[in-house]
Amino acid sequence: VHYWLGLRQGLRLGLLVLLCCLALCPAPVQGDKVLVMPVDGSHWLSMKLLVKELAARGHEIVVLVPNTSILIQGSDYYRTETFRVPYSKAQLDENVNKLKDAAFLKAPDVMDIFVNVQHLVHFTTMQVKGCEGLLYDEPLIQRLRGEIFQLMLTDPFLPCGSILADSFNIPAVYFSRGIPCGLDEKAAQCPTPPSYVPRLFSGNTDHMDFLGRVKNMLMYSLESYLCTVMFASFDELTSRYLEKDMTYRELLGHGAIWLLRYDYSFEYPKPRMPNMVNIGGINCGKRAPLPDLQEFVGESGEDGFVVFTLGSMISQMPEEKAKQFFDAFSRIPQRVVWRYTGVVPENAPDNIRLMKWLPQNDLLGHPKVKAFITHGGTHGIYEGICNSVPMVMLPLFGDQGDNVHRMAVRGVGEVLNLFDVTSDKLVEALNKVINDKSYKEKMLKLSAVHKDRPIEPLDLAVFWAEFVMRHGGAEHLRPAAHDLNWIQYHSLDVFTLLLIIVLIVVMVTIKCCKVCFRKCCGTKRTMKKKKSE
Amino acid sequence: VHYWLGLRQGLRLGLLVLLCCLALCPAPVQGDKVLVMPVDGSHWLSMKLLVKELAARGHEIVVLVPNTSILIQGSDYYRTETFRVPYSKAQLDENVNKLKDAAFLKAPDVMDIFVNVQHLVHFTTMQVKGCEGLLYDEPLIQRLRGEIFQLMLTDPFLPCGSILADSFNIPAVYFSRGIPCGLDEKAAQCPTPPSYVPRLFSGNTDHMDFLGRVKNMLMYSLESYLCTVMFASFDELTSRYLEKDMTYRELLGHGAIWLLRYDYSFEYPKPRMPNMVNIGGINCGKRAPLPDLQEFVGESGEDGFVVFTLGSMISQMPEEKAKQFFDAFSRIPQRVVWRYTGVVPENAPDNIRLMKWLPQNDLLGHPKVKAFITHGGTHGIYEGICNSVPMVMLPLFGDQGDNVHRMAVRGVGEVLNLFDVTSDKLVEALNKVINDKSYKEKMLKLSAVHKDRPIEPLDLAVFWAEFVMRHGGAEHLRPAAHDLNWIQYHSLDVFTLLLIIVLIVVMVTIKCCKVCFRKCCGTKRTMKKKKSE
Structure with missing residues (x-):
């Protein structure tokens, strides 16, 4: 009897503890499921920040990764699903090299736009094949379809994400810097009057004279043709896979929210739509300490140091070109941290630290940094802006020429040409942006405007991604x-x-007038006739 | 000697206390100075919220008040400066009564737009005279000019504020629901394609058939004419006072930020400019308890109660009209809280509580509220939305017809006509919005979308006002x-x-073709001729 009494008492106590636990312990965060279809390379670097933040807030994330991935890797934050693409990493690299070599070896000219488009068409055609590798991987697609996602987060630079979103019938949030030939604005039904919204590659600012506006209008008209050429393979894949008569532009128009990686410290003011959200500077997060480089940059003295990188895609350059840089750096008092894996000349100066990869934002946030030599990708430009570092810019391809133009007209940097850059030109530009105080002053003002915002870009991106999950889209922001x-x-x-x-x-x-006139005149004539009779 | 020692000790102690005080006590918030030029009436009610918040954050505020003021009163939060206007309160009331009577006594028809414009021209001409009373009050203007303000906060419905901002050379922030004939969007250079942005008074939604689009285009064209007529006195005053050739529209274009009292739970999605900020629902603050009415509404039982007000301007109506309402309310099971100061019939039912003024937002936030009878001003509509209360709407004049149309197409309310409203129609509409669950369900969804925002409208308004003060404007948002x-x-x-x-x-x-053709044919003919010879 005592035993049973003890058992009952024990059970009661156990039950009580269990109930207390259930009452006190918080329920595990029950997030929604997010499917992520990124674009490889630097595009991924800022999207990853949003993906990690969404994961940290309890959402279950699945990232789709091609087996040739360059920068998209696994993580504790999210699950990856790898799909096979019908080309090798070497073939992909070859594509990038073509673009890169063009920048180093050829003087830029008016016809570049066609060469750029040709490269882009080549690149996107390849990517479409990669996308097919995913879409027609029946077992994987069936498995994903069964998981029931609440959101597709994708970079609309490539079509796979939005096609899957439509096929899975889930709302899409776009994470984008822009799409060639203004397809993003066309798809979002956003007006872009060519009289003051400069077109890509036009070399215009938002203030154009008559000839500038003529050029802009011609570029605007050309874009319609380029759009057709560039996105023909996207259109074909869209209508084939979704089995309906739909262009890629129409498909993009169904996106719920456009998270756009720019703001008006960088971009010219222009019309926007209610579902466009500016998250420029999202990549400019908090700085980490510099364990490896602390001594090198910390002891750079009064003259400080310069950061030099041509982005995540390029860490080498032709030997002759590199020599110009080594020579220039030997003639400036600043130390230089340079992402470079190419051939090093024998007499390389010792104020240079060469790196395979460098913590760009952490370096730019160091108090002793004096200038930033960059290719002008938007990530680098925003890290330059938010850390108020004047820039020397050497654009390579794509939107970079337009990016650096925007910075140059704001007086916060100098533009050089990789094709004909010399050590003299480099030294002159560096001395200018470092010693002429106006560059730093203008950069400080630009930085102040950029950083003065009601809500941080990452928080804003998270808010809208979650908004779309909460409401199953953002139908109230869709223009008629x-x-x-x-x-x-x-x-x-x-x-x-x-x-x-x-x-x-x-x-x-x-x-009526004629009839009246005839009647009047007719009558008069008749009267006259009668009179004369 | 002891005395001196004591004195020194005392002084030392005193100094120590002073130093401690200086170190520990926070410096008083040193805000900037803000000049406020409001528009009287309901427009002021929401602007006041921003003014109070700015004051609470340490900014020194001066509000300019006409001596005929209806709702703008003094406060501990801000200083007022009163100016004399060349008309009496009675003359002002007469103006409003004309608009009101029209709504009660006349069937609405197509020509109303011209009548409305006529009334508006009458009203604005009067207001321009009032504005002159301020602008040409030399002693007051000189005093204000000497105070050096950092910001002009004004409602651009009337021109005085923006003229003063230009004259004092300070940036302006506009607080606005919109300006007749779309002058706000024209001034901000915001595109409004007439193919899907419905014009005021057109009766269109954003989805129009061909005839709807023809009507919209005609209204759009008409607006250009109306703008010229309506704002002729504004244009004249602007160029006369500022002594430069400038229209009111051009003047408005110099505003730094447009704080717009709508969002996309109410307005149709349409293009916007970077300096347009949506603060719809700013008036829908936290609820206060209901000391006077708590018992009446709290004990309304299962059936709950209905809130009825026609806005801040109107608390009476023709006796015959009022009878219809009293009769209708006697036939519904709900209690009614009604802002009414007119004649009460003898057999008035006892489920009605008549009020001189009612705490609209607090009542709409009460859990037992079932419906809201409103004239469809934006304040009331937003309080209805944010408290999820279905509405019966009786528009009076101005934008109210368009406001209620927006709510009706969203299925969250019914529209009646004040001219031909009967007790039967009222009872039918009330029963519909209360008993047909779809109204409440749609309102709950609309409310959820409206309230799901990354930052509260009041905080957003404060941020942008302070942004403009911090940076001396928002030049980076001004489109070329x-x-x-x-x-x-x-x-x-x-x-x-x-x-x-x-x-x-x-x-x-x-x-060229002709010449070639002639040459070819000519040669042939010659050859033929030669052959025939």
Whole structure:
């Protein structure tokens, strides 16, 4: 009996403890499931920040990774699903090298836009094949479809993510710096008047004279053609896979939110749509200490140091070109931290520290940094802005030429050309941005405006991703313009009707006048005739 | 000697206490000075919230008040400066009554827009005279000019604030629901394609059929004319006072930030500019308890209660009209809280509590509220949305017709006409919005979307006002479109040049073809002739 009494007492106590535990312990964070389809390379670097933050907030994340991945790696924060693509890493590299070599070896000219487009078409055609590798991987797709995701987070530079979102019937959030030929703004139904919104590769700012506006209009018209050429393979894949008559642009128009990696410290003010959210500077997070480099940069004295990198894709350059840089750096008092894995000349100066990879943002945040030599990718530019570091910019390809142009007109940096850069030009530009105080002053102002915001870009991105999950989309931000065709949107049918009405009124009025005139004159003549008779 | 020792000791101690005080006590918040030029009436009610918040954050505020003020009163939060206007309160009331009577006594028709414009012109002409009372009050203006303000916060519905901002050379922040004939969007260079952005008074939504788009285009064209008529006195005052050739629209274009009292739970999605900030629902603050009404509404049982007000301007109506309401309320099981100061019939039912003024937002936040009878001002509509209360709407004038239309198409309320409202119609509409669950469900969804925002509207408004003070404006958000004239903006000069070039090319080609054709044929003919010879 005592035993049973003890057992009952014990059970009661156990139950009590269990109940207390259930009442007191918080329920595990029950997040939603997010499918992520990134674009490899530097595009991934800032998207990863959002992915990690979403994971940290309890969302379950699955990242789709091609087996040729360069920068997308596994993590404790998210699960990866790898898919096979029908090309090798070497073939991918070859593509990038073509672009890179062009920048080093060829003087830029007007026809570059066509060469750029050609390279881009080559690149995207390859990527579309990669995308097919995923879409037609039936077992993987079936498994993913079964998992029921609440959100597709994707970079619309490539079509795979938005096609999957449509196929899985889940809302999409786009994470983007922009899409060639302004397809993002076209897809979002955002007006971009060519009279003051400069087109890519036009070399214009937002203030154009008459000839500038003519050039801009020509580029704007050219874009329609380029869009057709560049996105033909996207259009074909979209309509084939989704089995409906739909272009890639139309597909993109169904995205819930556009998270755009720019703000107006960098971009010129222009119209936007309610579902466009600016998250420029999202990559400019908190700084970490510099264990390896602390001594080298910390002891750089009054003259400080310079950071030099040409981005995540490029760490080498032709030997002759590299020599110019080594020579230039030997002639400046600053120390230099340079991401470079190429051939080093024998007499390389000892104020240079060569790195395979460098903590760019941490270095730019160091108090002794004096200048930033960059290729002008948006990540680097924003890290330069938020750390207020004047820049010497050497654009390579893509949007970089336009990026550096934006910084140069704001007076916060100098632009050089990789094709004809010499040590003299380099030294001159570096001395200018370091010693002419106006560069630093303007950069400080730009930085102040950029960093003065009601909410941090990463928090804003997280908010909108979660908003879309909470409400199953952002239907209330979708403009009715999506339901109009080109003629209707521009009211051409309405104008035609109104013109016809005006013409009829004018013609009837003229007819009436003529009849009246004839009657009057006729009567008069008759009267005159009668009188003369 | 002891005395001196004691004195020294005392002084030392005193100094120590002073130093401690200086070190420990926080420095008083040294805010900037803000000049506020409000528009009287309901417009002030939400602007006051921002003014109070700015004051609470340490900014020194001066509010300019006409001596005929209806709702703008003094406060501990801000200083007021009163100016004399050349009309009496009675004359002002007469103006409002004209608008009100029209709503009660006349069936609405197509020509209302012209009547509305006529009333508005009458009203604004009066207000311009009031504004002159301020601008030409030399002693007051000199005093204000001497105070050196960092910001002008103004409602651009009337011109006084922006004229003063320009004259004092301080940046302006606009607090606005919108300006008639879309002058706000025109001034901000914001595109509003008439194919899907419905014009005021057009009765359109953002989804229009062909005839709807024709109507919208006609209204859009009409607006240009109306703008000229309505703002002629504003234009004249602007250029006269500032002694430069400038329209009111151009003046408004110099504003730093537009704080717009709407969001996309109410407004249709449409393009916006970077300096437009949505603060819809700013008036929907925290609820206070209901000391006077707690018993009446708290004991309303299962059936709950209805809130009825026609806004801050109107608390009476013609006796015959009021009877319809009393009769309707006697036939519903709900209690009614009604802002009404008119004649009460003898057999008035006892489920009605009549009030001179009612705590609208606090009542709408009560759990037992079932419906909201409103005239459809944006304040009331947003309080309805954020408290998820279905509405019966009786628009009076101005934007109210369009406001209620927006709510009706979202299925969260019913619209009645004050002109022909009967007790039967009222009872039917009330029963519908209370008993048909779809109204409440849709309202809950709308409310969820409205309240799900990364930052509260009041905080956002404060941020941007302070941003403008910190940076002396928001120049980086000003689109270059401001520097273009109409022809340049629409690229008409560029099109003309391109057209001429195309025509020349075509003509030259035709000419060449003709010459070639003649030569060929000519030769053939000659050869034929020769052969025949």
